[in-house]
Amino acid sequence: MAQNNNETEGFRDDQPQSKERGKAMISVRDLYKSFGNQQVLKGISFDVYAGETLGIIGPSGCGKSTILKLLCGLLIPDSGSVTLGSDRYGLVFQGSALLNSLSVAENLRLPLRLSKMSKEDENAKIAQTLKLVGLEDFRNAFPGNLSGGQQKRTSFARAIVNDPQIILYDEPTTGLDPVMSTVIEDYMITLETQLHAASIVVTHQYSTWTKTAHRIILMHAGKIVWEGRPEEAVISENPFMKQFAHATREGPMLAGTV
Numbered sequence: 001m002a003q004n005n006n007e008t009e010g011f012r013d014d015q016p017q018s019k020e021r022g023k024a025m026i027s028v029r030d031l032y033k034s035f036g037n038q039q040v041l042k043g044i045s046f047d048v049y050a051g052e053t054l055g056i057i058g059p060s061g062c063g064k065s066t067i068l069k070l071l072c073g074l075l076i077p078d079s080g081s082v083t084l085g086s087d088r089y090g091l092v093f094q095g096s097a098l099l100n101s102l103s104v105a106e107n108l109r110l111p112l113r114l115s116k117m118s119k120e121d122e123n124a125k126i127a128q129t130l131k132l133v134g135l136e137d138f139r140n141a142f143p144g145n146l147s148g149g150q151q152k153r154t155s156f157a158r159a160i161v162n163d164p165q166i167i168l169y170d171e172p173t174t175g176l177d178p179v180m181s182t183v184i185e186d187y188m189i190t191l192e193t194q195l196h197a198a199s200i201v202v203t204h205q206y207s208t209w210t211k212t213a214h215r216i217i218l219m220h221a222g223k224i225v226w227e228g229r230p231e232e233a234v235i236s237e238n239p240f241m242k243q244f245a246h247a248t249r250e251g252p253m254l255a256g257t258v
């Protein structure tokens with residue numbers, strides 16, 4: 001069952017206007033990627049504009065993380081193209097991927113090392129970013145002593161300390177309790193709005209894609225099988241979208257094949 005029975009609340013109400021969009025910040029065209037003889041992506045295309053969050057949803061193993069890895073250059077496509085409008089991007093990985101031997105502040109300093117900031121400017125930026133995620137009192141704490149939600153927020157802070165224009169989230173709320181998921185989802189909206197970034201959120205958590213995405217693409221068997229707004233998705237009669245939104249066994253996405 002869908003976790004949210006009220007289908008009129010909780011969606012983004014700040015749809016970006018197409019005429020204000022300008023050039024896409026993220027542009028993906030006809031992307032193909034195989035691992036060995038397993039064809040994971042079979043022609044994926046989409047655009048994301050500044051100030052917009054695209055949700056990529058779909059069953060486990062359908063290639064969502066692969067798309068993010070292709071976007072940030074961790075993988076090379078077999079064919080097709082990825083064009084980013086900025087080289088300032090932040091990644092929030094599936095796990096928090098923090099360095100446990102470094103304090104919270106030093107984890108945030110890592111991406112700043114590439115910039116030529118003075119130590120004082122770095123410290124000011126770290127303090128400002130930690131405040132944004134409500135962790136100003138934890139700058140000297142070590143990740144191992146933080147709660148799951150605090151680790152996640154630290155990982156957010158590290159992803160945005162460089163003022164990225166592109167933010168990529170891989171399953172940002174998976175494994176968090178519902179209250180912490182809400183906190184993280186609210187942060188995502190705040191960050192995107194403050195930075196006017198183009199964001200992609202990969203998730204299969206209902207609350208996350210319904211609340212944070214302006215637009216979603218649903219993937220199945222290497223292709224996009226549905227595209228639209230979350231409020232349209234939850235009432236869609238498309239057999240793939242219907243099955244995914246309502247988490248039913250009956251439908252074209254067979255359990256056991258994903």
Ligand SMILES: Nc1ncnc2c1ncn2[C@@H]1O[C@H](COP(=O)(O)OP(=O)(O)O)[C@@H](O)[C@H]1O
Binds near residue numbers: 066
């Ligand atoms: N580096 C890799 N080598 C071989 N197979 C991979 C690799 N990365 C991903 N895969 C396979 O590609 C498919 C898609 O993986 P992934 O993009 O991680 O899925 P998702 O994030 O949607 O759960 C899976 O079957 C996975 O096992």
Ligand SMILES: [Mg+2]
Binds near residue numbers: 066170
């Ligand atoms: Mg994944």
